[in-house]
Amino acid sequence: MVERFFFTKPGDSNLQESDSITLLSGPPSCGKTSLLFQFAINSASRCRSGNSKVVFICSRRRLDTRPPYLSQGIDPGSDIFQRIKMKYIDEGDDEGIKKYFAAFHLNDTLPAAVIVDDFGDFFDERSCQERYGNPRGRDLALVRTLALCHNAIIHANKKGPCKLLLSDTRHGDSPRSLFIYKRWIPTIFTVKGDGSGSFRLQYNNYPGNGCSNRTRIAKYSVAFQYLFLEGITEEGDER
Secondary structure (H helix, E strand, O other): HHHOOOOOOOOOOOOOOOOOOOEEEEEOOOHHHHHHHHHHHHHHHOOOOOOEEEEEEOOOHHHOOOOOOOEEOOOOOOHHHHHEEEEOOOOOOHHHHHHHOOOOOHOOOOOOOOOOOOHHHHHHHHHHHHOOOOHHHHHHHHHHHHHHHHHHHHHOOOOOOEEEEEEEOOOOHHHHHHHHHHHHHEEEEEEEEEOOOOOEEEEEOOOOOOOOEEEEEEEEEEOOEEEEEEEEEEEEEEO
């Protein structure tokens, strides 16, 4: 499944269908936005209908400050970008995220994929605590929003394939709200630095998720304004 985050050709037989809802977690400045945008390009290129689109939700300020890098071989003038619709929501505005998914079923045409960059940053600690009158207000807001996301994607998949991909910035060994994410998201990928300036992307083998004993790991780098895939290897479970 790691192939979905890198440049692939339409109809590539190596691509595997992932679960409907996926989380990409990684440290700051590891190229998460670039990986998400490549996922968007791949999803748009695989749309079965010419009317299908991919929605990319993010903070405009953050995107302007750190635009995504494209993979080598992608034409910036390609018509495929016309199928990627940007939706800007301010950082800390979790209500904006909730409103979008609450009205998801009202769309005349449902997207092939919805991608939310830095999902966790839309939930401001203080404002969530004040809104719910609870010190764990951020957790409550996160749960309610993920429940809406889950219901929206389940509804969409009754009509046709629709993926939801979220990213979250990790400042430790695991996402801050991992116990919440695991309740709603069956597929979690993690990014880790390898100490040489490159990064390793892999499906995270959390206990009890029923995954295979073997996992594919993508090694990549983000430099010279490109997202560069260095190689994909398969490793066994060392436990």
